Ligand SMILES: O=C(O)CCC(=O)C(=O)O
């Protein structure tokens with residue numbers, strides 16, 4: 001590759017990343033009890049630079065070692081949390097949050113304001129079954145929007161109190177949104193993978209007062 005071209009690629013602060021449209025390209029799957037999941041594969045393209053930066057450079061990852069949500073869950077993974085008003089580790093994440101807020105505002109009635117980041121270093125990192133039920137989501141419908149970067153991992157959902165689970169494979173740049181009663185009436189997990197699995201970063205956008 002020509003040196004000048006290469007230099008200009010590095011100069012591009014987005015690293016060539018681009019968010020596709022949401023209008024007309026989000027597919028909704030209705031679950032039971034007022035829960036639903038929206039999926040938009042390949043929402044962010046060209047996100048290799050963003051992924052590498054988040055994984056290795058711009059995020060102060062910490063180990064998670066606390067009681068999480070409504071039960072004690074195993075959380076072998078690294079995390080970082082950007083609460084309302086905090087500068088996100090990359091302007092692309094601010095763009096993503098703004099785009100999600102705009103698209104979902106008519107249905108959600110409020111913007112996404114926080115970002116939780118999780119780093120799954122390999123297939124042995126995971127998060128066990130839980131709902132995001134800290135705060136208003138314990139009693140109210142909400143949405144949790146997930147932008148997945150890096151290696152593909154399964155996000156599994158199952159109804160609380162038993163029933164068949166539903167599995168989604170989340171790949172590089174994919175968007176998945178859990179909505180309605182999903183945090184209260186269903187649980188979700190990222191199971192361990194026994195196959196060789198590369199690193200993955202998950203970005204979860206939530207509304208005010210929801211963890
Ligand atoms: O890794 C994911 O995409 C899901 C993370 C999650 O459920 C959580 O942190 O609450």
Ligand SMILES: [Fe+2]
Pocket residue numbers: 130131132188
């Ligand atoms: Fe969660």
